[in-house]
Amino acid sequence: MAELSNVVTVNIVTPNGLVYDHHADLVVVKTIAGELGIMANHEPVVAPLVIGEVRVQRTDNPGHEDVIAVNGGFMEMSNNTASIVADSAERERDIDLTRAQAARDRAQRRIEEAKSKADPDELQRAQVALQRAINRIHVKTGK
Template sequence: MEQQLTVNVVTPNGIVYDHHATMVVAKTISGELGILPRHAPIIAPLMIDEVKVRRVDSDTHVDWIAVNGGILEMRDNLVSIVADSAERERDIDVTRAERAKMRAERLIEEAKQREDIDEVRRATVALHRAMNRINVSKHQ
């Protein structure tokens, strides 16, 4: 009876994360999803949010990953996350994320003044991504 998960996070740039875990928690469009070993197979679309991975070596060893949407698949104790972009907490450039946040906030205000709904939506997504990266970086 296998009591661990293998967790892979993959982006177009390659593998971002590949470790063994006892638990994974991710936010799907339907709500928060916790996955333990032997979880039933599932495929779920992810929100822009953090993914929490409790490692097998210690209950206190938790990795955090900023995932910008994507798909999570659980099958045969393998959790695969495919995302456009993802970063581990230790790899996040906080200064760059802060600049992206400020740029997105400025773009939102400018787009609102022009009443450009599409640009407001795009800038809002960029803001959520920047805020997610900033929040995950605080777990270090």
């Protein structure tokens, strides 16, 4: 195994518990300012995350990348540990594509209903639900 000073430990935690815990050569997150790539010995940073995917190039499987759907939260990098605290997160292998597609369809219907009722709060909630569903679909299908 690589020296621990040359790897990043990546932890993803949600209110439901630990979702992901591995050593990586590189982790890429989507922040409000854009994508941020983190490698070993990176300066300490805290960054708010948007709905998007987290990509992890694991040290134990070169050439393979784990992809995790993350729905907001923040990432803290310190002492070669990237800790992600997310509202919710799902590994690609755990995403039910049929369920994600149904959530997308429901959100699209809710958007149309909110527009017809001129309900800005419901419209915003439905748009967030749509972003989350699309994120899960993209992570599962790789598209």
